[in-house]
Amino acid sequence: MLEDNHEDIITKALRGQGVGKSAIAERANVERSVIDRILRGEVLEDVIACIAPVLGLSAEKLLISARKAWSPKPVELTGLKRFESDFGEMSVSAYIVCEQDSRKAWIFDTGTDCNSLISFIEEDGLKVDSILLTHTHRDHIYCLDQLKCKFPSANIYVHKDESIEQVTQIEDGFQLSLHSLKLIALHTHGHSAGGLTYLIEGLPCPVAIVGDALFAGSMGGGMVSYQDALQTNREKIMTLPDNCVLCPGHGPMTTVGEEKKYNPFFPEF
């Protein structure tokens, strides 16, 4: 299931662009109550198509979202595994990337329950090299203490703008390698101040762990800066190769190619 419906996307864009419901109703030449109906999930196609460009969204892609006509093709990639845990009505994802020869692994975020992740590591006999945090919103680091106790020799990394005690601070361009795997950290801020995307080379195709910077068919809210969130996504994620697998903090995995086709926040593609 996708993380965001059309009403979530429109809400994020309204907030991000600083456009009020009355203003958008006026632009679309409809009553404000019509906008309220859309924000409650109603699919009023003509109005949705009319307000999309005012909000910098693609009308065509927003209508695909409203019709629930797309979800990304399931991703199966050797060396990459996703772990979902509950967070209120949502779920949050943590990931493991494993180097096949050495059986060493990186963990990305923790989720709210890391027991299945720990079992997977134990059953597969993986050695945890590092724990890398995309950002420090609670649902992403909830189990950090548990993982620290379980894997005391693992290095832990976070962006310097979201520092946590006893965690190594890194910034844009930080690199790490693990035998055949290479990783580079990209500062994709806007949803959070120190949001990081980790781009990994060495698996069968490029993989980017994006945290809440981008979701399949949507993006995390621009909680710090909507414009920065859009810009860093444009510059650092949407410029990756089309076959690059994107691993968001919420919702299914996707690819850059699919996001170009279906993500309403990027009308330029």
Ligand SMILES: [Fe+2]
């Ligand atoms: Fe977040």
